[in-house]
Amino acid sequence: MADINISDDNFRKFREFFYRKTGIQFEESKRYFVDKRLLERIEKTGSETFRHYFTMLRFDATGVELQALVNLMTINETYFFREDYQFDCLVNSILPEIVADKIDDTPIRIWILPSSSGEEAYSIAMCLLERWPGISQWDVELISSDIDTKILAQARAALYTPRSVQHVPRAYLQKYFQPVGLNYQLGDDLRDAVEFTHVNLMDATDVMPYRNFDVIFCRNLLIYFDDLSRKQAAETFFDALLPGGFICLGHSESMSRISPLYKARQFPEAIVNQKVLEQK
Known part of the structure; x- marks a missing residue:
């Protein structure tokens, strides 16, 4: 050194x-x-x-x-099915409301950031396949982004330690993973279900293409930002979401203290934030 x-x-x-x-x-x-x-x-x-x-x-x-x-x-520490009550909320409450209001057959689009090493995005993919009946009628696009290019490469490789998969249901582990030595390799079909992209949330040029999302998962990122950066992120997400779109934050994060652009929605499984349709 x-x-x-x-x-x-x-x-x-x-x-x-x-x-x-x-x-x-x-x-x-x-x-x-x-x-x-x-x-x-x-x-x-x-x-x-x-x-x-x-x-x-x-x-x-x-x-x-x-x-x-x-x-x-950047700090990248996560595991599969972390705070999975929000995934239950996604398949049981959020997605049924979204499809009920859809007026066309465009894909449902979900943006996950930060991607870290991919566990969250792949967890959502498994939940959609295993827990949401609508997956047989609707196309879903999963896009997961991070500022860290090295961690994105790990996410695409999708090779995980026993600690990362410790909360994966046994049936899912057997169905979607293959043992590789002491680790677990995610299968190609699930890996292909997620697109990983490099994005700096503070760079207007980077985020400009990210539009027309139904749901955003941004969990445990805003805790590293100050008030000004959080407000900028909230505005970026507002532009990225479709009218009435939803954003899921970490359990210790609150959009109500950041921006008036969203309203809290209480579902049976979780409280999430919804894009306000009109400003008064």
């Missing part, structure tokens, strides 16, 4: 830069985490000082170094 001291002033400069690029705000309590990964990239790029590295980072037109740093700084 490079023998370079990252001063308090340098930490603040980097924190502000990273926030502007990603919307992610690092608190002082994350100082050791951030410093360690910064030093790793300083050493990897052969930079002699933080100033040299930071200058290179800011003026790298290719964005390659920023992406490498993003891949290091």
Whole structure:
């Protein structure tokens, strides 16, 4: 590891830069985490000082170094069927309401972000196949996005540890996975059901193509944002959703404290947020 001291002033400069690029705000309590990964990239790029590295980072037109740093700084910890009461809500309450109001036969579109290593998107795919009778009548598009290119590659590879699959129902595990040594390989049919894409939620150019979604799952991402970034994300989701579309957040997140663009809906399984049709 490079023998370079990252001063308090340098930490603040980097924190502000990273926030502007990603919307992610690092608190002082994350100082050791951030410093360690910064030093790793300083050493990897052969930079002699933080100033040299930071200058290179800011003026790298290719964005390659920023992406490498993003891949290091983002946290990807998840497992299959996490907070699965929302998946029950999706198949039992949300989707029946959506199809009842549909006036055409366009596919139902679901956007999942951050994708992390794919467990959430693949869990939704299994729930649709196993728990939603409407899957035989409706086409569904599942798109899962992340800012971390390395984790997206892992999601597409779909090879999982025993810990990741510990909450997968045994029947699903036998049906959709194959043992590979001590790990589990997801089958091609389910892997092909999800499209994984690279998206920076704070980049207007990145998110522009993402439109006409019926449902968005964005769980445990906004906790890493500050109020301004959360508001920007809420507006991005509003533009991405169809009228009356739904967004599912993590259990500790609340859209009511972020934006008036949504109303809370109480379903038997969960409280979710719905795009407000008209602003008063």
